[in-house]
Amino acid sequence: MKSKASPIIILVIIAAGLFVYFFGSRMFWTVQPGERAIVFKPYTIGLDKTNVYEPGFHVIAPWNKMIIYNIMEQTREERMEVLDKNSLSISMDVSIRYNPIYKKIGDLHETFGKNYSDVLIIPEVRSAVRSVTGRYTAEEIFSTKRMEVENTIKEETAKVLKVNNIDMRALLIRSITLPPQIKEAIENKLKQEQEALAYKFKLDKERSEAERKRIEAEGIAKYNQILSSSLTDKILQQKGIDATIELSKSQNTKVIVIGSGDSGMPLILGDK
Secondary structure, eight states, rough: OHHHHHHHHHHHHHHHHHHHHHHHHHHEEOOOOOEEEEETTTTTTEEEEEEEOOOOOEOOOOOSSEEEEESEEEEEEEEEEOOOOOEEEEEEEEEEEEEEOOHHHHHHHTOTTTTIIIIIIIIHHHHHHHHHHTTTTTIIIIIIIIIHHHHHHHHHHHHHHHHEEEEEEEEEEEEEEOOOOHHHHHHHHHHHHHHHHHHHHHHHHHHHHHHHHHHHHHHHHHHHHHHHHHOHHHHHHHHHHHHHHHHSTTTTEEEEETOOTTOOOOEEEEEE
């Protein structure tokens, strides 16, 4: 009995090995960290958008297909030619950082496929950049309103991408290139504006200093006026006596005559 069963077991093992060899690559899947997966079931429900597979080892039927998506933050860089408000040609380098919303990769795959970056993201970014730059002049885009332009492009792009299951992390204008003559004209204008601001600052500073000195002078004059009106002959004599006493303590004092002079103030004569 045992000898008859052995060939059957061997055949089963061989069949299982052949099955795994030919179909194992379609049955056994490993989803890496930073990835999510969905399964396409051609003989039942089609694309299973509900079940999103987490990182780890998974086994599926060999007739089904697992579709793995990178959900980590990704970057694309684009160079594009756009027109400003006055139809002036501007060259811009833009960086986009984004990632798919992992719970919605089934919907993303059904609508755009794994090539969603070229099919969805880049066209939407280009459209938003052209739309926004067309509202500003080259000078505003290049200098005074660059941050505003950048934020507006990001907001308008992020709104569209969010609806299509993409999370826009950032959009940065890396560089703006203008025709040489336009760039030179803008830079000269900015230089003149800076010089005018510096001159105005200098004038304001001088006016402030003049005002400070005027207030200081008025204070000193008022102080002297109050002091003069408060001094009497008796007070002056007392001040003189106090000063004489202090001077008498000095080693350089030789002779002190009390009550001399027209005012009756002490006189100090000679020294060592």
